[in-house]
Amino acid sequence: MDQHEQPAETAGLSSERLDTLIRALAAEPRRMIYTYLAEHDSASIEELTDVVVGWSRARGRDTATCNWDDTRTALHHRHLPVLDDADVITYDLDQQTATLASLSPSTAEVLSSITDLDTAETDHED
Amino acid sequence: MTVRTLLRRFEGSDVAITVYGPPATKTVVERLTAQRIDATWRKLPTGHQNAFVVIHRDGVFAETVPLTAVETFLCKPEIGSDDSGTPDSDPGRQLLRSALANTLFSSLTPAQLLATSHEFEDRAYRVGEGTLRVSFQSLSIFRSQRGRYETLASDTDLDIHVYGQADWEPPTIPGISFHPLTDTALEQVWLLAFDAAGDDQNKCALVAEETEDGPFRGVWTYNPRLVDEIMTAVVAVDE
Numbered sequence: 001m002d003q004h005e006q007p008a009e010t011a012g013l014s015s016e017r018l019d020t021l022i023r024a025l026a027a028e029p030r031r032m033i034y035t036y037l038a039e040h041d042s043a044s045i046e047e048l049t050d051v052v053v054g055w056s057r058a059r060g061r062d063t064a065t066c067n068w069d070d071t072r073t074a075l076h077h078r079h080l081p082v083l084d085d086a087d088v089i090t091y092d093l094d095q096q097t098a099t100l101a102s103l104s105p106s107t108a109e110v111l112s113s114i115t116d117l118d119t120a121e122t123d124h125e126d
Numbered sequence: 127m128t129v130r131t132l133l134r135r136f137e138g139s140d141v142a143i144t145v146y147g148p149p150a151t152k153t154v155v156e157r158l159t160a161q162r163i164d165a166t167w168r169k170l171p172t173g174h175q176n177a178f179v180v181i182h183r184d185g186v187f188a189e190t191v192p193l194t195a196v197e198t199f200l201c202k203p204e205i206g207s208d209d210s211g212t213p214d215s216d217p218g219r220q221l222l223r224s225a226l227a228n229t230l231f232s233s234l235t236p237a238q239l240l241a242t243s244h245e246f247e248d249r250a251y252r253v254g255e256g257t258l259r260v261s262f263q264s265l266s267i268f269r270s271q272r273g274r275y276e277t278l279a280s281d282t283d284l285d286i287h288v289y290g291q292a293d294w295e296p297p298t299i300p301g302i303s304f305h306p307l308t309d310t311a312l313e314q315v316w317l318l319a320f321d322a323a324g325d326d327q328n329k330c331a332l333v334a335e336e337t338e339d340g341p342f343r344g345v346w347t348y349n350p351r352l353v354d355e356i357m358t359a360v361v362a363v364d365e
Contacts, residue, residue, distance in 0.1 A: 039169050046187070051170070054146060054178040054190035068187045123173035 012106045021107065024086035025114045028056070029071070030079050033098065035115045037089060042099040045075055059122050129315050129335045132356070136230040136345050140184045146170040147177025147193055154179070154193060157200040162232040181225050189225040192218060196226075203241035219245060227348050233341040236316075239334055242346055243318050246330045247278060254282040256323035259289065259360045261312045263336070265304060266294035275302060289317075289360065305364045312363055316342060319356045326350035331357075 013021075025031050029052045036051045037043060043051075049072040057066050080091040080098055088111065089098045103111070142164040145155050148171060158165035172178070177193035195218040223245055231238075243260070250258045258278070262268055268275070268288055279286055279301030288296070291313055292306030307313075314336040322328035331353045334344025347353065 036170060039171075050144065050180040050187060050190070051146060051168075053187070054180045055170070055172060055176065057190050058172065058176040058178040058192055119171050119173070123171070123176040 012104065013110065017107075018110065020086045021088070021110050022114070024083055024088050025111060027079065027082075028061075028118070029075065030083055031115050031118050032056075033075070033079060033083060034088060034111055035119065037098060037100040038112070038115070042097060045072060045080065045096040045098065048080075048098060049075055128311075128359075129317070129333055132333055132359075133230060133335060133343055133345060136228060139228065139230065140182075141229050142166075142182045142185075144168055144180045144182070145177070145193060145196075146180065147172050148174065150174065151177045151193055151197075154197050154200060158196075160233055161200075163229065189221075191222050191225045195219060195222040199238065199241065203235075203237045223346065224348065227346055230343070230345050232337075232343050234334055234344050235341060239316050239332070239342055239344065242332050243316075244274070246318050246320055246332060246346075247274060249328060249330060250284055250320045250322075251278055251282060253320075253322050253325065253328050255284065256321050256325075256328075257285045257287065257357070258318070258320045259287045259357060260319075261289040261315055261317040261360070263290055263313060263316060264293045265290035265296055265306055268296065268304075269294070272299075275299070287360075289364065307364065309363075312360075316344065317356070317360065319353055319360060321353065321357055329353040 025034060032052050032055050033048050036048065049068060052075065053066060053068050053071050056063070056071075076096070080089070083089045083098070084091040087101050088103070088107075089101055091098050143158055143166075145151050145158075145165065145167045147167075147169075149169065151174070152167050155165045155167045170177075175194065178190055179193055179196055180190045181188045199219075199222055223242070247258070250256065262271070265288065268290065275286060275288070276299060278284055279299055282301075284301065286302045287305060288302060289305045289307060289312055292308055296304040296306075316334040316336070317332065319331040319333075320329060322330075329350045330346065330348050332344065332346040333356060334342040336342050
């Protein structure tokens with residue numbers, strides 16, 4: 001990534017931070033989780049699993065993300081910790097609840113741009 | 127077993143439906159609530175085509191279905207033609223039927239009952255053998271379904287029995303037995319039960335009762351024991 005070419009777009013974000021955010025949303029289930037929490041702020045792992053399974057199936061994904069138990073396991077062990085490590089959410093292991101972190105405007109803008117591109121590509125307004 | 131006692135069994139069932147989608151999908155929540163089904167809406171920018179519902183039974187995830195399938199059933203049920211075309215099978219519709227089986231709807235319209243009946247008649251057509259028992263309240267209502275049933279009877283080895291109040295002199299159709307009823311046991315009942323020639327995987331039944339206000343209270347099921355029970359109860363009506 002060459003920061004010098006796009007200084008204004010991501011003002012205030014280091015190259016490392018940008019890499020972290022992009023990696024955080026590098027998997028479709030994590031983009032779904034971020035999109036949902038951006039609307040609802042906080043959710044239990046069960047609710048997030050419902051969202052990932054339902055949305056994946058609605059998008060025609062014929063993969064492991066369509067199995068509820070496998071998806072819950074993947075969220076708990078992989079996706080939610082990745083988002084937590086990136087400081088996008090906080091994942092409370094005891095309560096098994098994810099809450100959107102307090103994000104700087106530039107961080108929120110980067111994340112929203114990625115998820116907006118994703119929904120524009122895969123979900124269609126009729 | 128009367129239809130009322132059968133429907134009562136489903137009254138306490140714990141079914142909750144969450145609709146995920148853009149604001150326009152709230153209409154479906156209203157339709158579900160009108161059926162006295164516990165329904166909530168959660169905003170999600172899925173676009174209309176990828177909106178979906180999640181069904182919980184007894185507090186745990188049971189199934190997810192495209193919103194469009196639920197919407198079609200609740201808002202504009204596809205009755206299809208009643209001519210003699212070969213029945214098809216639509217995976218979206220079948221998924222909806224199985225996801226919402228054993229769920230008591232308190233306000234079904236004749237169009238919704240007809241759409242469900244057609245789905246089950248198509249299943250009977252595909253299986254091609256076994257006994258199909260139907261009651262459309264009055265025999266005269268069968269007239270609008272005659273084309274479909276003539277196809278069912280002529281293309282398959284199905285043993286078809288049609289029950290209803292004796293308000294019409296039915297024609298002779300090979301493969302179809304008519305049971306004109308003079309008592310009122312099935313007067314307010316819309317019913318269809320198929321035993322799939324003993325194949326538990328394909329048994330299905332729809333049972334609905336007309337309410338005093340007009341719409342029907344009803345349920346459909348794929349539970350083989352329940353289907354057997356319904357079949358037996360219908361046979362007993364005409365004995």
